[in-house]
Amino acid sequence: MPAIAIHGTTSSAGKTIITAALCRIFADKGYIVAPFKSQNMSLNSYAVSGGEIARAQVLQAHAARIEPTADMNPILLKPKAEHISQVVIRGRPYADMSVKDYHDFVERQGRRIVEKSLRRLSSEYDLIIMEGAGSPAEINILKRDIVNVYPAKLAGAKCILVHNIEYGSQLAYLFGTLNLLDDVKELYGGIIINNSRGTVDTCEIEHMVKKPVLGVVPHIEDLRLPEEDSLSLKSHDGNFDVGVIRLPHMSNFTDFDALKLDGLKVRYISKEDEIKRASVLIIPGTKNTVLDLRWLREKELDHAIIQAENEGKVVIGICGGFQILGKKIIDNGFESHREEINGLGLLDVVTRFDSHTKITKRVKGTVIGDGILQEFQGEVVTGYEIHMGKTTQSDKPCFLINRGDKVIRDGAIKGSVFGTYVHGIFDKPPVRKAVLKAIQRPSETIEQDLDDEINRLATIFSASVDVGKIEAFI
The missing domain is CATH 3.40.50.880 (Class I glutamine amidotransferase (GATase) domain)
Structure with a gap:
């Protein structure tokens, strides 16, 4: 199935907004695009047809100019107490689980749930833009991965690794992440440096990590899109x-x-x-x-x-x-x-x-x-x-x-x-x-404001990243 996966060297690398940017860019190119994140964690979800999903995927669906569905976030974890979360499957509450219970659930049922949602989306859309979670190189949970490498391999997606330069040490993060993923390094087609406030030596990065830098996205001041934390x-x-x-x-x-x-x-x-x-x-x-x-x-x-x-x-x-x-x-x-x-x-x-x-x-x-x-x-x-x-x-x-x-x-x-x-x-x-x-703002104005912000994001992204190379991954 045609798909691109956005992974990060860390949490808050910018995966959500980069996924949204790509959804808008490819939708405007004529593709029928769907966002996808197999597992997300949030106390506050958003009501869609079929139940509730994480807000990030609702935003990304809006960027793709489509209605969000439960298949776009088939597993939602809603923390309830220490080490306990409510597990929501395809929009519907399923069970409260401890960390251990959830790990067992992933092995028994979770991957099948992800696979079914992916297959439904692939039958309805031309392209799936997948968002990962945290870092794909968290080796303590790699065997139970359900949100990074696993769905990317399932979809045959080319992966893009994103690093937020505000965290510094881009060489260490990028080199370390890819080398910890040595067995699947070939999945990664390139790198995006995010949130830059200056110049970046991309040649040194490419020499060290042996992957092309697809672009350097600048810091975007006052981007009015929902925050995660x-x-x-x-x-x-x-x-x-x-x-x-x-x-x-x-x-x-x-x-x-x-x-x-x-x-x-x-x-x-x-x-x-x-x-x-x-x-x-x-x-x-x-x-x-x-x-x-x-x-x-x-x-x-x-x-x-x-x-x-x-x-x-x-x-x-x-x-x-x-x-x-x-x-x-x-x-x-x-x-x-x-x-x-x-x-x-x-x-x-x-x-x-x-x-x-x-x-x-x-x-x-x-x-x-x-x-x-x-x-x-x-x-x-x-x-x-x-x-x-x-x-x-x-x-x-x-x-x-x-x-x-x-x-x-x-x-x-x-x-x-x-x-x-x-x-x-x-x-x-x-x-x-x-x-x-x-505050007397009609709903049409609100909708337009959000659309304008997504367009601004997509315009800045397109000017900073080689979208043609990304399209060649499809």
Whole structure:
């Protein structure tokens, strides 16, 4: 089957965006292209026809100008607890597994699942652009490989090895990776150096590793595509749509990926003037609510947030951010030594920390809130709770949530301000729609913004890499 596989010397080498760039480039050349990643890991997935898959493959499908399907990410791992993940097969929850259980599963069934999805895709598309994971040379898991060399060999794909030059030591990474893969070195047709801010001696690399350098992709400033983790949290100048307060103990960075996928400009901010430039403010989850509330006051950001609410801006608190928006936090020594601290007072709730008990639940529910949520009442939301502390129930809740063992009223809303304990609340459309409506950006504009960013990525990539040589691999 015609296929190209994108592997990396490390995690965060740039495999996801390079795969997206190639999907757009070859789609625009007239190929019917599908992205593929046999196994991905993410707490926050994206709903597609047939279930849920990782967001990276949704982005890549958009780049390929096609609808995403469950076969594009046949195995999704969703971490639940230490060493335990929910395994999702072709979009549907299958089982919770430990690391050992999953390794056994790969041997027994995993490879067959990958093979079936690949064959279905190959029957429907001209070309498959495959994304690997981590490094293909992780010798401790090479025998159980299901995402790098195995699917590449299965598809007969030519592999391209990508190195993020910001990690330095490109010769060591490239030479070491290929030599650890000596038995399958012939699969690799070339190398791409990614994220360069200067010149690169490609001749020396080619001499040492005996593979052609297909191109050097420059660092792309302010690329508005969904991020995978917290490593890329940056602030930027100019006005923007959504400002996420960068708390010192911030957690659950992936809560906002869905907003980025819709094309919104999301920035992580920590200054008063940045708060003024945001159309929507989000106070995210935190590993220590009391300390981060104290930090907000020390930085005098509390006044800026309250002023934003006075101006009618949307202010959202997620989990610890919800607690911060309340009137008061009473801590009996479980988060800090301070017994009582006033919140921002934007929501009429009080939070108490009385034990180390942590609620960890996958949840599903419906919108019941008024204010900016009123238009979307009755629509479905999903996500997960992971928090300590109990918050008094508001007489104006946001969501009716089913925890599995009981149904509760979650969150609080007052006009354009609301808070919730549900992480991943932007994964389903209702709350995203509320945010989009609040900043009055029509969905057509959002779609166009995302498309423009993918086109910008593809243009820069095409100017930096010998796409003709890559096409010759097909």
